[in-house]
Each structure stands twice: as structure tokens, then as C-alpha cells.
Amino acid sequence: MADLKNIRAVYFIGIGGIGMSALARYFKSQGKTVNGYDKTETALTRELLKEGIGVEYADNADRVPKDVQLVIYTPAIPADQPGLKYYREHGYEVLKRSDVLGLITESSLNVCVAGTHGKTTISTMIAHILRDSGFGCNAFLGGISSNYNTNFWTSERNVCVVEADEYDRSFLKLHPDIAVISSMDADHLDIYGTGAAVEEAFIAFSGKIKNGGTLINKYGLPLPHPGKNIRQHSYHLSDADAEVVAENIRIGEGSYRFDVSADNWSLQAVTLNIGGRHNIENALAAIAVSKELGLTDEQIREALDRFRGVKRRFEYRARHGGAVYIDDYAHHPSELRALISSAKELYPEKRCVLIFQPHLFSRTRDFAAAFAESLDMADEVILLPVYPARELPIEGISSATILEKMNIREKQILNKNEILDWMKKWKHRKNLLLITAGAGDIDTLVEPLAELIMG
Numbered sequence: 001m002a003d004l005k006n007i008r009a010v011y012f013i014g015i016g017g018i019g020m021s022a023l024a025r026y027f028k029s030q031g032k033t034v035n036g037y038d039k040t041e042t043a044l045t046r047e048l049l050k051e052g053i054g055v056e057y058a059d060n061a062d063r064v065p066k067d068v069q070l071v072i073y074t075p076a077i078p079a080d081q082p083g084l085k086y087y088r089e090h091g092y093e094v095l096k097r098s099d100v101l102g103l104i105t106e107s108s109l110n111v112c113v114a115g116t117h118g119k120t121t122i123s124t125m126i127a128h129i130l131r132d133s134g135f136g137c138n139a140f141l142g143g144i145s146s147n148y149n150t151n152f153w154t155s156e157r158n159v160c161v162v163e164a165d166e167y168d169r170s171f172l173k174l175h176p177d178i179a180v181i182s183s184m185d186a187d188h189l190d191i192y193g194t195g196a197a198v199e200e201a202f203i204a205f206s207g208k209i210k211n212g213g214t215l216i217n218k219y220g221l222p223l224p225h226p227g228k229n230i231r232q233h234s235y236h237l238s239d240a241d242a243e244v245v246a247e248n249i250r251i252g253e254g255s256y257r258f259d260v261s262a263d264n265w266s267l268q269a270v271t272l273n274i275g276g277r278h279n280i281e282n283a284l285a286a287i288a289v290s291k292e293l294g295l296t297d298e299q300i301r302e303a304l305d306r307f308r309g310v311k312r313r314f315e316y317r318a319r320h321g322g323a324v325y326i327d328d329y330a331h332h333p334s335e336l337r338a339l340i341s342s343a344k345e346l347y348p349e350k351r352c353v354l355i356f357q358p359h360l361f362s363r364t365r366d367f368a369a370a371f372a373e374s375l376d377m378a379d380e381v382i383l384l385p386v387y388p389a390r391e392l393p394i395e396g397i398s399s400a401t402i403l404e405k406m407n408i409r410e411k412q413i414l415n416k417n418e419i420l421d422w423m424k425k426w427k428h429r430k431n432l433l434l435i436t437a438g439a440g441d442i443d444t445l446v447e448p449l450a451e452l453i454m455g
Contacts, residue, residue, distance in 0.1 A: 004103060007069040012036030013084050014074035015055060016045045018151055019165060020097055022140045023072060024053055025152040026104065035065055037083050043443075044144075061086035069093065072100050075168040076390045098170035101140065105160050105175055108138070111289055112174045114164035114205055115182030115218075116198070117335045118282050122180055124310045125286035127153075127161040132303035133295055137161050143329070146308040146315070159293075167191065169201055176209050178292055180285050181217040185334050190362040190391070216288045218281070219243075235288055237281040244288050246280050254316075254346060256280055260287055267297050274309040275316070275326065276342040314339065317446055318453040322430025324350065325453050327446050331359040331439035333370035340377040343435055350433035352377075355419060355445070357384040357438030361394040364401055372405035378435070380410035382419060387440025416445055423452045 010027045014020050015036025021044055028034045028051060035054035038045055045055045056063055061082040071087045071094045079085070087094050113123035120143040127139035128147055136157035142165065144151050164171035164179075168191055184202045185195075192198045199222055206215050206226045215226050219234035219242035226232065236242035249258045254275055260267040272283055283304060290300050309315060318325040324347055330339045336356070344352055356375060358364045364371070364386050375381045383399040399413050414422060426432065436442055436449065 004070075004100075007032060009033040009035075009065070009068040010070045010072060011065060011068045011083075011087075012072050013081060013087075014038060014077045015048065015053070016040070016042050017074050017076065017097075018044070018142050018144075019101075019140070019163070020072070020074050021045075021048060022142075022152040023097060023100060024048060025051070025150070026138075026140070026154070028053055029152075029154050035068075037064070040441075059083075070095065070100075072097055075170075078390070096168075096170070098165070098168070098173040101162065101170075102173035102175065105162060108158045108160045109177045110175055111137075111159070111161045111178045111180070111293075112164040112171065112176035112205075113162070113180040113182070113285075114166060114171050114202065115180070116166065116185040116187045117330075117332055117338075118182035118278070118285075119163050119165075119180075120329075121279060121282045121310055121313050122182055122285045123161055123163040125283060125304070125307060126180075126289050128307050129286060129290050129295065129300060129303040130159065130161065130293070131155070132306055133299035135159075135293065135295060135299075141310075143310040143313060146311055147306070164205065166198070166201060166205075169204075171205050172201070172208060174205075174208060176205075177213045178289055179206060179209050179213070179215050180289060181206065181215070181221060181223065182282070182285060183218060183334070184221050184223075185332065187332055187363070190360070214292055216285055216292070218285075233288055233292075235281070235284040237277070237284070244284050246284060249277075249280065251346065260284060262288070262291075265291060267300065270301055271305045272307070273305065274307065274314060275346055276314040276338065277345060278338040278342060279309075279314065312443065314342065318450040320454050323432040323434065323453050325432075325434045325436075325450055327436045327443070329439055330437040331363070333367050333374045336371070336374040336437060337377065339435065339437060340374065343433060344377070347433045349431070351379045351431050352433045352435065353380045353382070354378040354435045354437060355382045355384065355442070356436075357440045357442040358386045358399055358402060359439040360389055361386055361391050361397045364399070365394055365397045368401045369405050371402045372407075375402070375411075376406055376408050378408070381406065381408065381412075382422070383411070383413045384419070384438070384440075384442060385413070385415065387438065387442070389440065419445060420448055420452070423449055429453070 016038035130137040136155035141151040142163035219236035235244035312329040
């Protein structure tokens with residue numbers, strides 16, 4: 001295996017992925033020549049180009065650079081992708097993103113954040129607190145920090161905050177000193193097969209914690225104690241049986257104020273200036289990690305007060321004339337439930353209209369009833385066609401599979417152009433709470449919708 005220090009040039013296949021782009025930025029920061037391929041141009045690939053990272057969109061093996069010492073790919077890329085096939089057939093060093101991330105973090109103190117939902121916000125919160133306080137860290141995130149407009153940054157301190165991805169069991173390549181597990185819901189059943197297999201993978205991840213390390217998990221998860229030399233702490237938004245809980249929660253002007261009670265410490269008067277009650281619980285995990293690392297109460301309080309969230313995580317995109325527009329990455333029934341309930345709690349007087357793009361035919365098939373139940377919490381729902389990502393269509397499965405199971409009256413399936421036409425005709429703008437949600441290419445609607453609301 002190549003020594004990362006001696007590598008001069010790296011090529012990424014799937015460079016536009018959120019985890020891949022963080023790695024690409026890492027190698028660029030190390031003075032390497034970095035290029036890559038992705039299927040489509042996005043705002044993120046345009047940012048990479050501005051940073052001096054080459055991006056190719058043509059599916060052509062003749063276009064890939066030959067003078068590279070390491071090729072990194074994401075498992076979402078099909079095995080017959082021409083560039084990947086060329087490099088494998090010609091004897092190049094070809095590694096998965098998870099293998100490379102494991103190599104990078106072999107000799108650092110690592111905070112690894114896992115969970116079927118919540119991990120992006122928690123890892124970004126932790127990395128922000130460490131950066132804002134001056135403690136310092138290297139950050140490999142699965143979302144774009146709104147404070148810094150990036151998913152990667154570096155520091156002289158040999159501490160890494162890593163979003164630990166359960167897809168394809170990638171997180172089992174990591175070496176946590178502190179591991180956070182926020183949730184273990186059934187997901188990625190195209191990979192795991194059963195919810196029980198998902199739980200087994202998270203238990204295996206907790207078993208990767210280094211001797212003398214710490215596990216911080218949401219209270220109630222089916223996790224055995226990871227070992228006699230591992231400390232374990234639990235957190236929960238409200239369950240008093242957890243070690244770390246939130247108390248005296250107040251809502252005001254889109255912000256939350258609360259106190260934190262723990263078995264051996266407390267933290268008063270925390271302000272969180274992002275929406276979503278579930279983000280209070282995410283903050284509890286980040287606070288617990290920060291206390292474990294020895295940060296002071298004032299450092300934690302001040303950093304959280306300055307935290308501006310993660311792009312596409314309960315992100316306010318427009319507030320005008322009484323209308324409120326929130327965009328979110330939610331693509332699992334549990335995430336949608338938390339998103340809708342939090343938004344309606346903040347804006348109970350407004351009509352909640354949700355535009356949702358189902359992600360993957362397999363997930364649509366596996367969770368159709370659960371999606372319908374969550375979406376029924378909105379006043380009106382518009383579904384986009386299923387975003388296939390890495391999958392081929394499954395016979396009989398479409399957005400209509402979800403729509404048919406929903407009970408609310410105001411529901412329909414529209415394409416993107418039809419949604420924009422619908423928005424232009426909206427009559428009661430001042431009463432509108434608009435939410436877009438999904439992990440596919442629904443983000444291309446966000447700017448046009450925001451402009452229509454602001455206009």
C-alpha cells in the first residue's frame with residue numbers, strides 16, 4: 001500500500017460526493033495534485049474547481065490522468081465505470097474512501113460520529129466548537145458548515161472530527177478515541193438486508209473504540225457496554241434516566257434556550273440559534289464530547305451561540321412577507337418526522353407545505369408506509385419522482401407508492417417545472433411554511449423557490 005506522504009497526485013472517482021470532496025480538500029491542503037470525476041456538475045464541484053482541484057464530467061477512460069499514485073473511489077460508483085475499470089486493469093493503487101480515511105486517522109486522536117440520522121449536525125457542531133474555542137481540530141464532515149462554507153478544515157492539533165458513515169460499513173475502518181452514536185434505525189437495507197444487521201454494524205463500530213476511550217450514545221439504543229476500559233455516557237432530549245439531558249427549554253425568535261443537566265456536571269443558559277428541537281438533542285451530544293475533551297463551560301456556550309448550522313439541515317432559505325422557507329436533507333421517515341414536527345412547533349399558525357423527493361427505489365419500497373405516516377403530518381405534500389442515485393428502477397415502485405398510502409387530502413406528484421409553476425400561483429404567501437426535503441437533486445429547486453418567495 002502506498003505511503004500517503006510520498007504520493008504526488010491523487011484521482012477521485014465520485015469527487016462531488018460530500019465525503020469524497022472533504023478528502024479531496026485534505027489532499028489539496030497537503031500540497032498534492034488533486035483531480036477527479038463526477039457524473040454531473042454541482043455547486044460543490046464548482047467550488048472544488050475554484051480551489052484548484054480539477055473535475056472531469058465525461059465518462060471516458062481516455063480522459064483520466066495517467067500520472068497518479070493513488071485512486072480513491074466511493075462505493076456508490078458502479079464497478080464498470082470506465083475510469084475505475086481502467087485504473088484497476090492497469091495496476092494502479094485503488095482504494096475506497098473509507099480505507100483512505102482510516103489511513104489518515106491511524107495516528108490521531110479521533111472523534112467519530114455515527115448514526116442513521118443526526119451525525120452530520122453533531123460532527124459539525126463538535127468541529128465548530130473545537131475550532132471556535134481555539135482548541136483546534138481537523139474536520140472531515142458530511143455536510144457544508146454554514147459558519148465556514150466547507151466540509152473540511154485542518155489544524156496543527158492532531159485531533160480529527162470525522163463523520164462516520166454506516167453505508168457499506170465504511171465506519172468500521174475508523175479508529176475512534178471518542179465515538180458518538182445518535183441513532184440505529186433501519187436504513188440502507190439494499191446493503192444490510194435487515195434492521196438487525198444495521199444494529200449489528202453499529203455495535204461493531206462501538207467495538208472499534210480504542211482502549212481507554214469513550215462511547216457517547218443516545219439513551220435507549222440497544223448497545224451493550226463496549227468493554228471494561230471504555231467509558232460510556234448516554235444523552236437524551238428529555239428522558240431523565242439518561243446521564244445528559246436538556247432542561248428548561250424556551251423558544252424565542254427561532255432560537256432555543258436551555259440548560260443541560262448531567263450526572264457529574266451542569267451547563268446553564270445555552271443558546272442554539274438554529275431551528276429544530278431535535279438539534280437540542282444533537283447539541284447535547286456535542287456538549288458531552290466537548291466536556292470529555294476538557295473545554296470550559298464558557299467556551300462551549302460561546303461557540304454554540306455562534307453556530308450557524310449545516311447547509312441543507314433545517315436551513316432557512318427565505319423569510320419574506322410572512323412566508324418561511326426551510327430546506328433540509330431529510331430522506332428517512334424518522335428525519336422527516338423530526339423536521340415537520342420541529343417546523344410546525346416554531347410556526348404553528350402557518351400552513352405547512354412539504355415538497356419531498358424520495359431517494360432510492362429500494363428505500364421507497366422498504367419504507368413507503370413509514371414515509372406516508374410522516375408526510376401526513378404536513379398540511380399539504382408535493383412529491384417529486386424518485387431520485388434513483390445508484391439504482392435501476394424497481395418494477396411497481398414509484399412516488400405513487402407513497403402517495404397512495406397517505407391520508408391527507410392535499411397531495412400530488414409534480415416534476416420540477418410544475419413545482420415552480422405551482423409556486424408562482426400560490427395565493428396565501430404570508431401564511432406559508434414551505435419545506436423542501438430529500439437527498440437527491442431537489443437542491444436544484446432551492447434557489448428558484450427562494451427567489452420566487454423573495455420576489
